[in-house]
Amino acid sequence: MQALNDARKLIERQPDGETARILSALVLALESEEIxxxxxxxxxxxxxxxxxxxxxxxxxxxRYYTKKAVLLNLSSQVVQMGAASTKSPALAETGS
Incomplete structure (x- = not known):
């Protein structure tokens, strides 16, 4: 499963990058069967x-390959990091 490995490596190299964000969101949508x-x-x-x-x-x-679980976990972390960085400026403005 080369694409799973390649996606994981790409996300690990640049977790803050746009490509990592897009691929991570795709992985999470696939796993959760969301739009x-x-x-x-x-x-x-x-x-x-x-x-x-x-x-x-x-x-x-x-659908149940072991490497997918590693990629899923990493993707979840990247999406959470992005959500936290998006919220940070608003918190700074409100003084929270």
Whole structure:
């Protein structure tokens, strides 16, 4: 399952990057079977878009693969980091 590994490595290298955020959100949407804005995939460069497609294929092929759990955990952390950094400026403005 190469795409799972490649996505994990990409997210680990740059967890604050836009690509990590997009791929992490995709992973969480796949796991939770929630709606994902497919237009976000078009924000990726060509190679990362291909990685997202490969990730979709692998996810469908093996829903319970062990490496998926590691990627899912990492993706959850990245999304939580993004949510926390988005909320921080508002907290600073209110003095909280």
């Amino acid at each position: 994902y804005p497919i237009s976000d995939l078009y924000k990726l460069n060509y190679d990362d878009f291909g990685l997202a497609l490969a990730l979709l294929i692998e996810w469908r092929l093996d």
